[in-house]
Amino acid sequence: MEQNQVMIRLEGITKTFPQKTGTLEVLHGVDLDIHKGEIFGIIGMSGAGKSTLVRCINLLERPTSGKVYLDGQELTTLSEKDLRQARQSMGMIFQQFHLLMQRTALENVCFPMEIAGIKKSEARAKAKELLELVGLGEKTESYPSQLSGGQKQRVAIARALATNPKVLLCDEATSALDPNTTLGVLELLKDINQRLGITVVIITHEMKVIQEICHRVAIISGGLIAEMGSVEEIFREPKTEAGRELVFHEGDSREGYTGHLPHCYRIVFDESNSNEPLLGSMMIECNAAANILAANTRNIDGKVYGQMMIQLPEDEALRERMIANLREKRVIVEEVEHV
Amino acid sequence: MFENGLVSEIIIGFWESIYMTVVSSLAAYVIGLPLGLILVATDKDGISPAPLCNKILGFIINVIRSVPFLLLLVAMMPITKFVVGTVIGTKATIVVLVASAAPFIARLVESSLKEVDKGVIEAAQSMGASPLRIMCRVLLPEAKPSLLVGSAITMTTILGYSAMAGFCGGGGLGAIAINYGYYRQNNEIMLIMIVLLVIIVQVLQEIGLRISKNTDKRL
Known part of the structure; x- marks a missing residue:
């Protein structure tokens, strides 16, 4: 695994949202390098700006200022059309899965390939393969409403992998799942990272998720990266208040x-x-x-x-x-x- | 009780009503469906925001919607004459029905499409889907059950309007009800027409709901 080639580079990302009165600044200048092939965690309390940050990577949210690079290509200056092209090399999964409810698992996995203009027969074969990879080879003809939360997330993962992306963005991908299912999905992500060499970015508010699979982690607090380092470093000696808060109190009752x-x-x-x-x-x-x-x-x-x-x-x-x-x-x- | 030939007149009227309703609905959807899509897409939180276009379109739709059908029937006579060459009968009624139903459909479609989970749209965007593709491959299929219910509502509304057109020389069951039931004060005919209309509405509504339910994959 090439560890130190940069896959995603964020430079001075700020994001403000217009409000009824004035503006709300969510990100205050985030700089971040995510390396090729690593599993990178971004952790923060709710409201810290982590979901906005991950959406700035594939420009679902346009940063107010700053630059985003994917594998050396600057995304922030691309035209809408080129950006859509670039997005095909970034898969994304969500807390609430966001599957098409009127399509079967197989058709859901086919959807990004449809967008990429891949032939239907080819797409279906690839989709079948991917569903097998995520352990749902038997469920190709099931509709999302017939699947459990963990299964839905597996379909979403297969869908995100359909266009052979370089990066997989996970926005609170396990937050809606129970602990056992969470472990299963995290194992799958780890496996995908190792087998396919895809860079994985994980957004979460749970230290457990970070501990389980991440190589490096950034703690985001108040719209800034509070600290960043290997998971081990952060756990052993968190340097900031935000870091300590996350490391100490995770899962403990403070009462x-x-x-x-x-x-x-x-x-x-x-x-x-x-x-x-x-x-x-x-x-x-x-x-x-x-x-x-x-x-x-x-x-x-x-x-x-x-x-x-x-x-x-x-x-x-x-x-x-x-x-x-x-x-x-x-x-x-x-x-x-x-x- | 029945004059000669009245029964066959009722049968013709029945088919005229069905014909007007179906043809007007189809034509009105051809106009209303794209308008509904544009309304949703150009919304300020939509997939290709264009607030000005959205406001103008919304305003025009509201204006047409606020004109009562009977007034529209009269006001549109010159246009109707130009389009189908006459201002009476089923053809003429269809023109006005389409004009009146299209903006109504646009709003119905808009509200159906807005029920589609924002997250699913976001997911499609994250895959690099263009706005047009999102409209055709995400919004419409995902909103299909709701759109079908809307179309049942539309058809019953159009049927009601078509009966109203009987006052101004439109055809169908409405015309028979007006001509025999009202002008000649034949209460039985009036009652029969009402019963027939009620049956058609029930059937249309039931078919719409059934199809919607049976094709919905959300269980």
């Missing part, structure tokens, strides 16, 4: 410890030290107790990480010693203001 507690720390350990009783031995060695507020483990691309939220004692000298003790054990420790 019970939402107050402002002093001297709270987040500690992260990985496989190399997760078998040792780190916290226990630290407490024995320092002869002081730490209050465990929350704990969980994450599986990121096959590696297990554990994280804990702990509260340390008032005494500053003692606290320093406890932190130093943990750091000696190669545990990442950072103070957090809000638990």
Whole structure:
């Protein structure tokens, strides 16, 4: 896999929407490089502008300013006709699938090929192949209303792949699915990425989705890229408030410890030290107790990480010693203001 | 009770009514369907926005729609005469029916097409579909069930108008009802005409709904 050739480049993307009173600026200048063949995640809270951002990639939304490049070609200056041509090399799937309800699964997959002017018999053969690839070889003649959510999304994926795109854009593709179905669809996306070498861009608000399949991730907050890096980096040491918010609280119930507690720390350990009783031995060695507020483990691309939220004692000298003790054990420790 | 030949006159009238309704509906759809598509496409959130064109077209449609059918029948006489060479009978009525129904159809089609999920249109755009292709291959097929229901409504409305045209020399069951039932105060004839019209409306409505339901793939 060629890792560092740029497939999608966004330069200074801004987007404002006219409102009844004044304008609403959703994106404030986003710069982003997405590499060929990678699975790139864009994560953010709802309202952060991530859906607008992904629509700026295939220009379903025209950026107010800034440039979009796909595989070296600038899209933002193309004519409508050339843009339509260029869009055929970008597949897109959606949260609500957006299948044609009056067409069978097979006819749905044929639709983009119809647009691309591919012969009908050829299109049908290719569509059959693609439906088999996504595990729906038996359902070619079913209508979307006869399929489950996961199956519909598989049809949508097959449809998005029909014109051999270079890029697959996924807009909250698993948000309407239950956890098991989500896993299945993510596995499929991973498989497609590996087998066909297609660059995959995933928009989501769920850290789980990012952990499951993404290579790199950008955190978007308030219309800007707050931070960007490998999923591992972001998880181990999120540098921004937005990053911490996403990494810490994903899936956890915040009830019970939402107050402002002093001297709270987040500690992260990985496989190399997760078998040792780190916290226990630290407490024995320092002869002081730490209050465990929350704990969980994450599986990121096959590696297990554990994280804990702990509260340390008032005494500053003692606290320093406890932190130093943990750091000696190669545990990442950072103070957090809000638990 | 019946004068000689009245029965055969009723049979002819029945077929005239059906004929006027079907032919007018078809012709009115030829005009109204594209107008409805243009209304939807040129909307400010449509697939090829053209707000000015949209406003002008909408205004013209509203103007024609606000003229009562009976007035249109009279006002259009010169045009009708020019188009079919006469201002009475079924042919003349058809001209006015088309003029009156086309803008009505345009609005009905517009509302049917607007029911199509915006997301599906967006998906088609993301595949590089042109506006024309979206109209023909996405909007119309996806809205088909709703369009069929609309066409049943249209046909019953046109049938009602065609009966009204009986006052101004139009043909069909309406003319018989006016000439025998009203001017000669034959209440039985009037009643029979009303019953026949009710039956036709019921049948048209039922056929429209059935086809719509049976071809809808959304279950």
